[in-house]
Amino acid sequence: MTVTLEQKSPAIGQDIASSVPHGLFIDGQWRPAADGSEFDVRDPCTGDVIARLANARPSDAMDALDAADAAFASWSRTPARERGELLRRVFDLVMRDRDRIAEIITLEMGKPLREAQAEVTYGGEFLRWFSEEAVRISGRFGSSPEGNGDMIVSRHALGPALLITPWNFPLAMATRKIAPALAAGCTVVVKPAALTPLTTLYLTALFEEAGLPPGVVNVIPTTDSGGTTGPIIADSRLRKISFTGSTPVGRMLLEKASVNILRTSMELGGNAPFLVFEDADLDRAVEGAIIAKFRNIGQACTAANRFIVHASVAEEFSRRVAERVAQFKLGSGFDPEVTIGPLIDEAAASSVDELVKDATARGAKILVGGQRKSGPGTFYEPTVLTNVSPDSRICREEIFGPVLPIMTFETDDEAIRIANDTEYGLVGYIFTQSITRGQRLINDLQTGMMGWNVGMLSNAAAPFGGVKMSGLGREGGAEGIDEYLTTKYSLLPTLPRP
Numbered sequence: 093m094t095v096t097l098e099q100k101s102p103a104i105g106q107d108i109a110s111s112v113p114h115g116l117f118i119d120g121q122w123r124p125a126a127d128g129s130e131f132d133v134r135d136p137c138t139g140d141v142i143a144r145l146a147n148a149r150p151s152d153a154m155d156a157l158d159a160a161d162a163a164f165a166s167w168s169r170t171p172a173r174e175r176g177e178l179l180r181r182v183f184d185l186v187m188r189d190r191d192r193i194a195e196i197i198t199l200e201m202g203k204p205l206r207e208a209q210a211e212v213t214y215g216g217e218f219l220r221w222f223s224e225e226a227v228r229i230s231g232r233f234g235s236s237p238e239g240n241g242d243m244i245v246s247r248h249a250l251g252p253a254l255l256i257t258p259w260n261f262p263l264a265m266a267t268r269k270i271a272p273a274l275a276a277g278c279t280v281v282v283k284p285a286a287l288t289p290l291t292t293l294y295l296t297a298l299f300e301e302a303g304l305p306p307g308v309v310n311v312i313p314t315t316d317s318g319g320t321t322g323p324i325i326a327d328s329r330l331r332k333i334s335f336t337g338s339t340p341v342g343r344m345l346l347e348k349a350s351v352n353i354l355r356t357s358m359e360l361g362g363n364a365p366f367l368v369f370e371d372a373d374l375d376r377a378v379e380g381a382i383i384a385k386f387r388n389i390g391q392a393c394t395a396a397n398r399f400i401v402h403a404s405v406a407e408e409f410s411r412r413v414a415e416r417v418a419q420f421k422l423g424s425g426f427d428p429e430v431t432i433g434p435l436i437d438e439a440a441a442s443s444v445d446e447l448v449k450d451a452t453a454r455g456a457k458i459l460v461g462g463q464r465k466s467g468p469g470t471f472y473e474p475t476v477l478t479n480v481s482p483d484s485r486i487c488r489e490e491i492f493g494p495v496l497p498i499m500t501f502e503t504d505d506e507a508i509r510i511a512n513d514t515e516y517g518l519v520g521y522i523f524t525q526s527i528t529r530g531q532r533l534i535n536d537l538q539t540g541m542m543g544w545n546v547g548m549l550s551n552a553a554a555p556f557g558g559v560k561m562s563g564l565g566r567e568g569g570a571e572g573i574d575e576y577l578t579t580k581y582s583l584l585p586t587l588p589r590p
Contacts, residue, residue, distance in 0.1 A: 105142050112290045131144065132144055136201070138468050156281045159310050160307055167274075177223070178223075179271055181303065182298050185302060186212065186216045187216060200288045202436065214552070218271045218568065220552070228570075245581050249276050255281070256336070257269065257284050280308070282296075283312055286317070332357075333354050334565075360562050362395070366397075368399070373525060374405060374408060396521055401499070422473060423471075431474070441464055456477040456479055460474070512537070515561040518541065538560065541558070554568055555572065
């Protein structure tokens, strides 16, 4: 494993950050925080400050809700074709600026530039997909069974929505929420993660360039998420919350949302099982493991967390994976040869280190990696562990880092039991060539999504979401726009025939 910590020069980093607006975006205007406060955004590769942004306060948040509420009536009556065409124009602008957006993502989040470029492609697809879905909102019409009336079922925009996005996919998580909301006719207040707000601000500037009406999208970066969004959630004008983040925060938001009976979408934590059966194509399983574990430096809710491998192939699988990981290069995401960038902050690096130490204390063996790197930045070596005890914390908690823990099983029933032995249920991965086994696992694996012989399955055209403590609601696909629509039933009496 090689290490390089070279970063682009500070001047180049500042140039990238300077292309982003540094204010709040409320009612079509860029402005400072009400009290003038600001906060720092840092490069996780070096720890250097790359930007100072306006730090929204509760009064700013209420101004944003005022703007969203005032714009809602007009925007919800805007023809669906026009709403869709706005999203399509933003998609075109994202594609035009894809290189600059990827640089911003790598600068503030740390992922390798090629992965940031892939995120731009993925995130852009939500804009294109929902630009097409806007014109497909439909209802139905029919006669009552008794024949005494005509039943009309229509769909309508819910109202102003609060969208709270995470730091790990700063473009894709913003477009995955904003696009369906606008397509449905909702207006939004967006609260991006304080660790990676620059990407959302740049995207907002593209919405502005595309001709976004004032008040339809409002963006309030802040370091005080709860204090700033609390007054919005308590206001009866808000009708929807969409949140991506940890399960504890999601549970707290659900409690707050219950006061005004808000519609909610919650994409929460994960503990994804990665099952390798004895008949698996090991070449494909190893490739899937590398993608499912190490994409985004392991910092994804869909990242494989527990590798559950049949005892007959576990040694060979472990050896092949370790050989691949040993070739990884750790360093700045701007280095084209780098595979693994920094973790997002010190807390993330410390958490991963604690999980590895707990696992080794319980008997796990380190095949490769297993150490933090000294020097600037928050780096942790890509790591492969074998002989992992099921009672290790690393098997119970979301890792959110580049660590691949392997445990074994003997029977299908045992594999399913281990896979389902978690409070989470976002995604699972299975590697088997048996159609019968795969069909059984579609039924028996307690997850909202499943990858069958693939290590990555997210797609703008597919419904993304989980079960159990991994959340509720779906984002993407035809289902994604439903989260921002309400259904109305109307009955018209049958008129007597002349």
